[in-house]
Amino acid sequence: MATIGDVAREAGVSRSTASYALSGKRPISEEVRERVLAAAAALAYTPNAGALALATSRTKVLGLLAQFHEDEFAPAMMQYILGVTDTARDLGYDTLLVTEADGARALQRITDSRMVDGVVLMNIAQDDLRLPILRAAPQPGALVGLPGDCAGLDVFDLDFEEAGRVMVDHLHRLGHRELILISQPEHVVERGGAYVWRLRDAALERARQRGVTLHAVYGESRQPAVGRLLNGLFDAHPSATGLLINNEAAAAALPSVTYQRGLRVPDDLSVIGRYSAEFAATFSLSYSFIESAPDRLGSMAVRQLVRRVESPAARNEPFVVRFISPELVSLESTAPPRPTAP
Amino acid sequence: MATIGDVAREAGVSRSTASYALSGKRPISEEVRERVLAAAAALAYTPNAGALALATSRTKVLGLLAQFHEDEFAPAMMQYILGVTDTARDLGYDTLLVTEADGARALQRITDSRMVDGVVLMNIAQDDLRLPILRAAPQPGALVGLPGDCAGLDVFDLDFEEAGRVMVDHLHRLGHRELILISQPEHVVERGGAYVWRLRDAALERARQRGVTLHAVYGESRQPAVGRLLNGLFDAHPSATGLLINNEAAAAALPSVTYQRGLRVPDDLSVIGRYSAEFAATFSLSYSFIESAPDRLGSMAVRQLVRRVESPAARNEPFVVRFISPELVSLESTAPPRPTAP
C-alpha cells in the first residue's frame, strides 16, 4: 500500500507538504496541491488507520456494548444496533460491536486500549457495573436506557412512566375498569431492568387514581411458557377487559392465544403493546402500541456522543438525561368494553 | 494513560526491555521481569491499540459486512452476527460491524485503511460487487453465503439444494403428491440471492423425479402482504397437502392464517420450514424445519478467517467451499395426507 511518503515522492514534495496539501491545514500553492492530489489518486493512497490514530489520538470508531442474555428477546435488539451504526456512519464513524458477556471487562479493554473515541452502552441495569468504568474512562459515553445513577453520563430512554400512564388512561377513558399488565420476566427485573418497574409502578399508581383494577404480573420470554402464562391470566381474571403488554415475547404470542380461546380483539379484549413499529410489522401485530423508537434512541445517543467527541467545548457541557415521549400508534385494537362480562 | 515508557522508567529498565519482559519474546531475568510486571500492574498499563497496529500491522479487529435491505427480514440477521462476534472474541478479536448501504465502498475503506485484519461478508449476491474488492485486498476474507464465483475465497453456506430435496422427499415419503413452495420475495432473487433458486430448483427437480406436483412461488417479506399471499395460495391450490417455506416472514405469518382458515397442522396441511431453531423459538413456530444454523456458519467463517490471518502457512492453503448439511428438526407438523382432499 502507498504511504504518504510515496505520495510525497511521486509529487516531488516533502511528507509534511503532502500532508498539508491533503488536509488543507496550511496554505499550499494551487500547483503543488494538484500534484499531490494527483499523486494520491494515482497511488490509491489511503491513510493507515493505526498511524492516524497514533498521531491524532482519534480512531473514528465508536464502541457499542450490547448484552445478549439467554432470556432476552434478541430480535428487538437489532433495531437499536442499526440506529447506532447508521447514524455513526453518517457522522463519519465506524462501530465496534461488542457482545461479550462480561461487559465491564470489555468496556475496560476497548477504552484503555484507545480503540474507540466514545462508547454507547445498551441494556442498562439499575446498578450497572459498567458505569463506574465508563465514568473513569477518558472517552465520553452515552447510554440507551436509564440507570439508577445518571451522574456524569448522557442518557437516552423512552419515558416508561408516561407510557404506563398513557396505557391506563387510554383504556380507562374507553370505560375499562379491570386490566391486566404483563411485564418482562422476573429475572429481567432481578438483573436490574428498571424500565420494567418504571412502567409498571406508574401504571399501578395511575390505575389506583382512576379507580381501575390492574393485575400486574411478570411474564416469560419464551414459548411455550409465555402462551401458557397468557392462558392462565385469562382464566384467572375472566372479567378483565383490557391487556397491557410490556413484553415483546408476550405480544408475539398473543394472536395464537386469542384465536385458540375465541377471543376477539377489540370486541372481547382491548390490547395495547409497547414495542417498535418495526417489531409490529415483523410479527404481524395489529395491536395499538406505544412506539419504543429504538432507532431514534440509538441515533440520539450517537449524535450526542459525537458532539462530545469532536468539540472540546461540548465536553464540558452539563450531561443530559433525555426521555422520548411515548407515542400511541392506534391500530384499532381498543374499544369500549362489552356491556356484559365476556 | 501509562505508556510502555512509563512502565520502563518505573521498573528502571529500557523501553525495549520492558517490551520483551511483557511479550516474552526474548529471555529476561526473573527479577527484571517481575519488576516490569509489577510496574505495569501498578500503572494499569494497557498497550495503545493504534501504536500496536502501526508497529505490528495487526489490529486484532475483524470486519463484518452485513447489508440490511428494506425488504429483508432483519431479526434473522442477529444470529449470524452473534455467531461472528462471539467466536471472534473467543479467538481474541473484536468486530467492526459495517451496515453501510454501499457495501463495496465500505469494504474498500476498511481494508485500504488497514483497520481490520480480515473480513466476513454476509448477504452474498450471485454477482456480488464486493468480491473483486475483497480479492484485491491485502487481508483475507470469508463469506457466509455462496456467490456465483468462489475463486480465491473461503465460502460457508447451508446446502440449500439438499435442503430442497430433503423437504420434497420427506413429504413424498409420507404420501403427499401436491405441494406448495413459498420462497423469498422476487426482488431478493433479482438482487442475486442465489439461495432462493438453489433450494427451489433442486426441489422442483426432485419433485419431477418423484412425480410430485410442486407449485413454486415467490413470497413477500412483510405483513399483511405475505398473509394475503398465503390465503391466495390456499385458494388457488385447494388440493395441495404440503407447504414448504423458504421465507421467514411467511413462516411467522402462517399460524394466524391457518387459524383463520380453520386449517389444522398436520391433519389438513403438512408444513416444513427452513430457518433457525432460535427463530422458531422466537416466533413460537412448531413446524418441522430445516435448521439453517446461522451461528454455526458465522462461527466457521471466523475460525477459518483467523487461521488465515494468523498463520502465514494457512494463507497459501487452497480455498474452501464448505456446505452445512441440512438437518431436519421434526416437530410433528407433517403427517400422511388425509384420504380425501380437504
Added chain:
DNA sequence: CTCCTGCGTCGAACCGGTTCGACGATTGTG
C-alpha cells in the same frame, strides 16, 4: 533601496509500540 511581512515549503520531532544489532558480563570449554 532596504526592511518587514507573510506565503509556501521543508526538516525534525513526536505519537507508542516492536524489533534488530550490539555490547558487557557471566559461564563453559580446551
Added chain:
DNA sequence: CACAATCGTCGAACCGGTTCGACGCAGGAG
C-alpha cells in the same frame, strides 16, 4: 588462563501519519 558462546539488557531505527518551528523568497511599505 585465554577465548568463545550465551545470557540479559540497551540504544536506535522503524511503522505512517501530524504538526511545530524555521527558513527562503516574493511583494509591499516606508
